[in-house]
Amino acid sequence: MTVQKKKRRLDELLVARQFVSTLNEAERLIRAGEVYVAEARAEKPGHLYSEDSPIKVKKRLPYVSRGGIKLAGGLNYFTIDPSGWICADIGASSGGFTDCLLQHGAKLVYAVDVSYGQLDWKLRTDSRVVVYERLNVRNISSEHIQKQVDLAVFDTSFISLKKVIPPVLPFLGKTPRILALIKPQFEVSREKVGSGGIVRDKQExxxxxxxxxxxxQDLNLRFRGYVPSEIKGAMGNQEYLIYFQGKLSE
Known part of the structure; x- marks a missing residue:
């Protein structure tokens, strides 16, 4: 009699074997094509595999999510050193940006997200992280951000940066610094977004x-440049990091 091997979802297996910390990050890795089962690239987080299936992840992430790699690329390109800074991570999600800031020496990070329960446990329990969940950034106030922020980073989805940057400006002081991830699919008009939510036209x-x-610039912010993200978004979109530092006029 053959004993049927127990099967589990691939995303659950990745967490169980400690490749990642959360199911959300497991899904991102799988959809990004970075997970292989028995030498074949896996495509679906919910696909069932035997618990002893050979699994490989192309790269062990240096941060709790791929977002950290994106932010690190921006910090390096613009030679931003957040050591000792107080930062705000708007759209923190599982915490890739927050983790990156901490690993680059940030003193404190306000992690803000409209969702609940996504932030990685190691960040949730870190005394350097102030967690605000179920908080729409448009409702942010001095009750939440009680110290002047040296750098605000943005990794938001399903909303334009034009709606989330202004509410944060009052907390940035006389020399505001903003490093934001531009996701074209949430900035262009709907008809410009192709199948799978991808903006394929480079000009768009x-x-x-x-x-x-x-x-x-209309907000009186000094534009310092932009750079394509080193890795694409979870669904394959080319994203960009844009940096504003200082004001055009006092």
Whole structure:
């Protein structure tokens, strides 16, 4: 009699074997094509595999999520050193940006997200992280951000940066620093977004960058540049990091 081997979802197996900390991050890795089962690339987080299936992840992430890699690329490109800074991570999700800031020496990070329960446990229990869940950034106030922020980073979804940057400006002081991830699919009009939520037209993506650049300048922010993200978004979109530092006029 053959004993049927127990099967589990692939995302659950990744967590159980400690490749990642959360199911959300497992899903991101799988959809990004970075997970292989028996030498074949896996495509679906919910696909069932035997518990003893050979699993490989192309890269062990240096941060709790792929977002940390994106932010690290921006910090390096713009030579931003957040050592000793107080930072705000808007759209913290599982905490890739927050983790990256801490690993680069940030003194304190306000982790803000409209969702609940996504932030990685190691960050949730870190005394350097102030967690605000179920908080829409448009409702943020001095009750939440009680110290002047040296750097605000943004990794938001399903909303334009034009709606989430202004509420944070009052907390940035005389020399505001903003490093934001531009996701073109949430900036361009719907008809410009193709199947799978991907903006394939490079010019449309650059139009999104230009729009956010102009928007920042309209807010009296000094544009310092932009750079394509080192890795693509979870669904395959090319994203960009844009940096504003200082004001155009006092």
């Amino acid at each position: 993506r650059l139009n999104a960058v230009e729009m956010i650049c102009q928007f920042g």
